[in-house]
Amino acid sequence: MARGTGSGRVDVAVVGGGPAGLTAAIYLGRLHRGCVVLDAGHSRARWIPESNNCPGFPGGISGDALLARLREQAAQFGARLERTTVTALQRDGGGFRLEDGQGRTWQARAVVLATGLADRLPPMEDVEAAIACGALRLCPVCDAYEVTGRRIGVHGPWAAITAHARFLRGYTADLALLPTDHAGQADDLPDVEVLPPGGRLEFDGVHCAWVVDGRCHAFDTVYPFLGCDTSAALARQAGVVLTGTGEIPVEPGQQTTGVPGLYAIGDVVSGLNQISVAVGQAALAALHLHARLPFVPRAPD
Ligand SMILES: Cc1cc2nc3c(=O)[nH]c(=O)nc-3n(C[C@H](O)[C@H](O)[C@H](O)COP(=O)(O)OP(=O)(O)OC[C@H]3O[C@@H](n4cnc5c(N)ncnc54)[C@H](O)[C@@H]3O)c2cc1C
Numbered sequence: 001m002a003r004g005t006g007s008g009r010v011d012v013a014v015v016g017g018g019p020a021g022l023t024a025a026i027y028l029g030r031l032h033r034g035c036v037v038l039d040a041g042h043s044r045a046r047w048i049p050e051s052n053n054c055p056g057f058p059g060g061i062s063g064d065a066l067l068a069r070l071r072e073q074a075a076q077f078g079a080r081l082e083r084t085t086v087t088a089l090q091r092d093g094g095g096f097r098l099e100d101g102q103g104r105t106w107q108a109r110a111v112v113l114a115t116g117l118a119d120r121l122p123p124m125e126d127v128e129a130a131i132a133c134g135a136l137r138l139c140p141v142c143d144a145y146e147v148t149g150r151r152i153g154v155h156g157p158w159a160a161i162t163a164h165a166r167f168l169r170g171y172t173a174d175l176a177l178l179p180t181d182h183a184g185q186a187d188d189l190p191d192v193e194v195l196p197p198g199g200r201l202e203f204d205g206v207h208c209a210w211v212v213d214g215r216c217h218a219f220d221t222v223y224p225f226l227g228c229d230t231s232a233a234l235a236r237q238a239g240v241v242l243t244g245t246g247e248i249p250v251e252p253g254q255q256t257t258g259v260p261g262l263y264a265i266g267d268v269v270s271g272l273n274q275i276s277v278a279v280g281q282a283a284l285a286a287l288h289l290h291a292r293l294p295f296v297p298r299a300p301d
Contacts, residue, residue: 010036011293013098013108014079015086015234018043020266020278021114022070022079027286029077033293036106037074038098040085043067044116044267045275047131053142054275066275089234095261096238109261110289111238113248114282115231116267122155122201122224130203137221140164141274144171147221153178153210155201156225162186164225176217178210180226230268238262253288254281263289 012028014021017039028035048063057066071081088099095109119138121127130136137143144152148171154161155178162177162184169175169189176193177186178201183194199212201222208222232240235248240256243249248264249257256262263285266278 008105009107010034010080011108012036012110012112012289013038013096013106014112014114015039015089015098016043016114016116016266016268017041017067017071017081018045018114018116018266018278019066019070019275020116020268020282021112022067022074023279023282024112024114024265024286025074025079025081026070026077027283028290029074029079031286031290032296032298033286033290035074035078036080036082036108038082038084038086038100038106041083042116042118044119044273047128047138048142049132049134051142051275052146086234089238091238091259109293111262112282112285112289113231113235113256113262113264113268114266114278115234117228117230117273119228120226122226124201124203124208126203126205129205130208133206135203135206135208135219135221136201137223139273140168140171140223141272144168144223148172150174150220151218152176153195153208153217153219153222154225155180155210155222157181158184158197160225160227162189164223165189165192168223176210176219178217178222232268235259235262235264252284254285255288261289261292 011034014024014037017037025035025037045063050060052060084100086098087101090097096111098106151174153176154165158179179197183197196212199210202209207218209216209218232248239259248269254263254265265281265285267273270277
């Protein structure tokens with residue numbers, strides 16, 4: 001049971017146990033707030049073979065190792081971690097009621113949504129193995145540095161790949177576009193190769209290749225830009241009016257617009273999907289909601 005709460009009752013329920021949710025739990029524990037982390041266990045960070053831009057890890061750290069450290073640290077400060085998927089979130093009195101698929105419920109004075117997003121991946125066999133070895137990469141800000149000067153393919157709809165190719169051109173002169181829909185004119189990228197559209201990506205255990213018109217073009221790495229699905233459904237259930245593009249609007253301090261006590265942090269709300277952004281938003285949310293909850297003076301020890 002979380003500290004200072006009854007069974008199923010907590011000060012704060014954090015939905016999602018990736019870097020954002022776990023960092024919020026660390027801060028909340030150190031603010032002496034009872035906290036439960038309800039996590040389905042599919043953090044994007046688990047895909048990271050080795051992160052080299054995560055502050056404080058000069059030799060790099062894998063996503064799994066980082067998550068294990070964060071879980072240990074959150075538990076150290078009293079957070080209760082539960083593996084489950086929250087399926088319903090409603091306002092209830094002055095707080096919130098959460099429910100999972102097994103009919104378990106939690107009452108919380110405040111809720112932090114840290115549910116992240118799901119990448120749309122190419123329909124390719126062994127896609128997880130390709131990500132694990134870096135043949136397929138999903139985030140140039142995260143790891144384009146590691147493939148500086150290598151042969152890179154940029155895959156997806158024409159409009160998306162031309163926008164990202166410019167950024168990647170800063171890392172390599174050996175760049176090719178692999179369009180899913182049509183090939184246009186990349187005017188500002190005259191030296192970038194454009195391969196025929198409509199092919200398929202294949203992975204041979206080491207490299208990804210674009211197979212099109214009977215030819216196989218291999219790359220050191222391929223970045224797909226096929227979009228993503230954010231998990232904003234719980235926010236909508238709780239009464240948040242999503243933006244026209246389906247995003248959760250938040251105020252400074254990460255509180256959602258229009259629903260006091262409900263916060264959103266990390267990839268589910270960020271425009272820059274990075275661990276450092278997620279943990280920064282977690283700190284802001286924890287301090288903001290701590291100031292909103294009733295003040296609890298410490299009893300003499
Ligand atoms: C291949 C790859 C490499 C990357 N490399 C880097 C890097 O080097 N540096 C960097 O800064 N970033 C990197 N990123 C991005 C980074 O992983 C994300 O920015 C980060 O994980 C976001 O944290 P988050 O907590 O917001 O979301 P997530 O880590 O995705 O966690 C969300 C959690 O919420 C859970 N959840 C969702 N819905 C529910 C629900 N209804 N009930 C309960 N739980 C739920 C999910 O199962 C998941 O565990 C990389 C991403 C990928 C895919």
